[in-house]
Amino acid sequence: MAFANLQKVLISDSLDPCCRKILQDGGLQVVEKQNLIKEELIALQDCKGLILRSATKVTADVINAAEKLQVVGRADTSMDNVDLEATRRKGIMVVNTPNGNSLSAAELTCEMIMYLARQIPQATASMKDDKWDRKKFMGTELNGKTLGILGLGRIQREVAVWMQSFGMKTIGYNPIISLEVSASFSIQQLPLEEIWPLCDFITVHTPLLPSTTGLLNDSTFALCKKGVRVVNCSCRGIMDEGALLQALQSGQCAGAVLDVFTEEPPQDHALVDHQNVITCSHLGASTKEAQSRYGEGITVQFVDMVKGRALAGVVNTQALTSVFSSHTSLAEALGTLMRAWAGSPKGTIQVVTQGLTLKNAGNCRSPTVIVGLLKDTSNHADVNLVNAKLLVKEACLNVTTSHNPTVLGEQGCGEGLLSVALAGTPYHAVGFVQGTRPVLQALNGAAFRPEVPLRRGLPLLLFRAQPSNPAMLPTMIGLLVEVCVQLLSYQTSVVSDGETWHVMGIFLLPNLNAWKQHVTKAFQFHF
Numbered sequence: 294m295a296f297a298n299l300q301k302v303l304i305s306d307s308l309d310p311c312c313r314k315i316l317q318d319g320g321l322q323v324v325e326k327q328n329l330i331k332e333e334l335i336a337l338q339d340c341k342g343l344i345l346r347s348a349t350k351v352t353a354d355v356i357n358a359a360e361k362l363q364v365v366g367r368a369d370t371s372m373d374n375v376d377l378e379a380t381r382r383k384g385i386m387v388v389n390t391p392n393g394n395s396l397s398a399a400e401l402t403c404e405m406i407m408y409l410a411r412q413i414p415q416a417t418a419s420m421k422d423d424k425w426d427r428k429k430f431m432g433t434e435l436n437g438k439t440l441g442i443l444g445l446g447r448i449q450r451e452v453a454v455w456m457q458s459f460g461m462k463t464i465g466y467n468p469i470i471s472l473e474v475s476a477s478f479s480i481q482q483l484p485l486e487e488i489w490p491l492c493d494f495i496t497v498h499t500p501l502l503p504s505t506t507g508l509l510n511d512s513t514f515a516l517c518k519k520g521v522r523v524v525n526c527s528c529r530g531i532m533d534e535g536a537l538l539q540a541l542q543s544g545q546c547a548g549a550v551l552d553v554f555t556e557e558p559p560q561d562h563a564l565v566d567h568q569n570v571i572t573c574s575h576l577g578a579s580t581k582e583a584q585s586r587y588g589e590g591i592t593v594q595f596v597d598m599v600k601g602r603a604l605a606g607v608v609n610t611q612a613l614t615s616v617f618s619s620h621t622s623l624a625e626a627l628g629t630l631m632r633a634w635a636g637s638p639k640g641t642i643q644v645v646t647q648g649l650t651l652k653n654a655g656n657c658r659s660p661t662v663i664v665g666l667l668k669d670t671s672n673h674a675d676v677n678l679v680n681a682k683l684l685v686k687e688a689c690l691n692v693t694t695s696h697n698p699t700v701l702g703e704q705g706c707g708e709g710l711l712s713v714a715l716a717g718t719p720y721h722a723v724g725f726v727q728g729t730r731p732v733l734q735a736l737n738g739a740a741f742r743p744e745v746p747l748r749r750g751l752p753l754l755l756f757r758a759q760p761s762n763p764a765m766l767p768t769m770i771g772l773l774v775e776v777c778v779q780l781l782s783y784q785t786s787v788v789s790d791g792e793t794w795h796v797m798g799i800f801l802l803p804n805l806n807a808w809k810q811h812v813t814k815a816f817q818f819h820f
Contacts, residue, residue, distance in 0.1 A: 299363055299599050302342035305329055305349040308368055309588040312344070319596030331355055344368065344591055345375075353379035366595060368587040369578065370394060377609050384680040387608040390590035392447060394578035399451035401577050402496055402526045405550040406456065409494070409522050410435055412548070414571050433493075436460035441492035442480065443508065444499035444527070445470045450478050452496060464488055467499075489516035496524040497531045507533040514540040520547040526577050529553040534564055541567055552577055609679055620651070620711065623731035624658040626747035627713040627722050628665020630733070634720055634755065641691045641716040642666065648709020649698050659692050662713055666690065710734070733796070739789035745796045751781065754797040760788055773799065 301322040304312065316323050324340060326333075329349065335358040344366045345351065351365055356379040365375055367389045380387050408414055411432035419426050440456050442449045445467035453463040457479055465480040466488055475482040483491075495517070499505045509523060510533040523546060525532050534555055540546035541564075548569040557575060559565060565572050578587065594606055624644075631638060644659045646652075663681035667688055676684050685692060714721040723735040724747065732744035736755070745753070758765055766783070773780055782798035 299341050299595070301340045302344060302595060303337055303340040304344045305334070306344075306346035306368075308344065308346070308592075309585045311585070312368075312588040312592040315589065315592040316595060319592075319599060321595065321599065335359070342366070342595055344595070346587075347371070347374055349374065351375040351380075356380055356383050356385060359383075359385070364388065364595065364598065366591045368393070368584075368591040372608055381609050381679055382683055384675055384677040386679050388591065388594050388604060388606045389608055390587050390594075391606050393587035393590050394583040395447045396451065397580040397583035398526060398577040399448045399455070401552065401573075402448070402452050402498075402524060403455045405524050405526060405552070405571060406440070406494055406496065406522075407435070408571055409524065409548050409550050415568065438462070438493040439464060439491050441465065441488045441495040443467075443485075443488075443495065443497045443531075445475055445480060445482070446498065448527070449496075449498045450480075452498075453478055453480050461494075464491060485513075486516070489513055490518060492517065492521055494522045494524065496526070498527040499531060501528045501530045506530050507536075509533060509537065511536045511539065514545055517545065519545055522546070522548045524550040526550065526552040526573075529555050529557065534561075538563055538567070541569055620658060620726055620731075621661050622749060623711055623724050623726055623747065624661035624713075625665040625668075626731055626733075626749075627711065627724055628662035629668065630665070630722050630747075630753075630755075631662075631713050631715065631720060632666045632668075634722075635715055635718065637688075638666070638715050638720070639689050640718075641693060643712075643714045643716055644692060644694045645697065645712045645714070646694070646709060647697045647699065647712070651709035651711070652696060652698065658711060659694050663690075663692060736786065736794050737789060739786040739794050741784055741786045741794070741796070743784070745784050746782070746798075748798075751798050752800075754799050756795050757792045758795060759791065760785075760793040769795075769797075773797075 299321065301324065302316055304323060304325045306327060313323050313325065321342070324337070326337075327348070329337075331350070331352065331354060334349070334351070334355050338360055341361050341363045343349075343351070343362060343364070346368050351374060353376045356362070356376060362383075362385055364386045365380060366387075367375065370389055370391055370393065372387065372389060375387060377387060412430045416426075416430040419429070435456070437460055439462045440453075442453055442463060442465040445465050449465065449467075453465070457463055463480045464483055465475060466482060466485050467475070470482070472482050488495075495509070497508065499508065508531050514521075514536055523532070523537070532551075537546065537549055541549065546569075548571070549564075549567075550571045550573075551564060552573045553575055554564075564570050578584070590606070594604055597604060631642070642662065644662050646658065651658075660678050660681040663685045664676055664678060667676040667681070667684055682692075710723055710725050712721065712723040719737050721735075721737055722733065724731060724733045724744075726732070727744060731747040733747055734740060734744050747753075770780055779800040780797055781800055782796075784796045786794035786796075
């Protein structure tokens with residue numbers, strides 16, 4: 294998926310002035326128009342990139358009407374104003390800046406834990422109301438208290454380290470991060486059911502998933518210490534707000550901080566008005582530094598796309614995080630080879646990686662194989678890495694991935710082998726990356742010496758023939774010349790099942806079918 298032609302980018306929301314300069318220095322044209330309604334967005338058909346924040350709404354209508362749009366970038370971590378399903382089906386890539394607010398959000402969380410412990414906002418409001426209520430605002434020390442951290446990403450790690458400096462014990466939960474990793478920043482990782490009764494304070498930092506929606510609810514509050522204090526400066530929907538209100542009213546929860554709400558702005562002010570609740574208007578990223586990092590981060594990603602560099606904030610497909618690697622080119626080439634070789638394959642395509650360096654590459658490489666399988670076919674001409682997994686189902690294909698940590702067979706295979714096979718058939722192609730160049734190592738078990746370069750834009754003509762005909766090659770070259778085809782390279786495989794694979798790199802083949810008919814009369818071999 295190439296972005297070299299990503300020439301014009303629309304910035305539809307207010308960003309730091311450095312963003313325009315970064316894009317222009319990267320060779321991109323920039324259009325800045327804010328407060329656009331849906332019809333105005335649809336009218337901007339010549340922009341291939343769109344950068345926004347929270348104000349612009351990229352609905353399915355906008356996406357489906359965008360003939361040239363290739364990339365949508367949000368200068369933020371959230372994507373709640375972009376229809377991700379519509380972008381995925383249309384093949385439009387979506388990127389964000391996942392770490393732009395990390396420090397600001399971590400600082401806000403720590404500040405709120407301290408405010409919560411000493412009721413600072415309530416005491417300030419009392420003073421402004423000309424009161425002097427020292428006894429009313431009795432607080433608690435942080436030293437010696439246990440802080441439960443739900444979710445252990447970069448923000449949470451910063452929170453843990455900073456709050457440990459106050460003498461807090463930090464425990465946490467994240468099923469993705471290993472115990473060794475969490476222990477490296479002094480967090481004892483425990484199952485959720487063990488965390489609830491141990492915590493004096495709980496801060497939540499998980500993404501909103503079916504498994505995390507309403508994570509703090511009536512049942513979990515009942516498992517907590519009486520007087521637990523909770524903080525949510527991360528993601529709305531993680532706390533059941535009705536359960537939180539009941540816990541506050543009963544005293545089970547002694548206080549809460551909410552920077553996010555299920556409905557924003559909240560229409561029900563029961564929590565906002567509760568005397569033991571500290572609230573903010575979603576300020577986690579509201580610092581000058583975070584906003585600057587957001588804008589700079591998203592524009593740098595757009596420039597990286599054009600320059601062919603790796604991407605960091607891809608939202609709607611895992612495969613694009615390494616979209617520009619040589620293994621991506623290899624995977625697409627093997628998929629294209631399978632399509633040309635097997636016609637329109639049906640059934641199960643097996644993608645197998647071999648070698649330790651490709652241990653986690655299968656899920657990234659399989660969409661690229663799909664692109665090669667479906668690209669330029671009549672029903673799926675617009676397939677790319679974003680919509681590949683959706684469209685492959687429509688093509689009646691199933692793609693499986695597996696991994697073998699050991700490279701089988703030949704050595705010297707660079708970072709590992711990638712193979713693509715059509716289950717239940719002899720169609721099986723194996724390749725690897727030689728330096729930075731994708732190469733074909735074998736077809737149907739017949740190895741090539743040397744390997745066949747798989748260069749983008751270089752058509753390959755593959756056929757099998759018996760190796761005993763010395764006139765075959767000169768005659769083939771003559772036939773190519775007759776139809777104005779230039780032979781650029783020629784390689785053969787070892788003998789397999791009594792035949793040899795021949796691979797010709799060619800230039801300009803105006804009528805392949807006519808040429809095949811012409812050649813078949815002279816030689817008995819299989820295309």
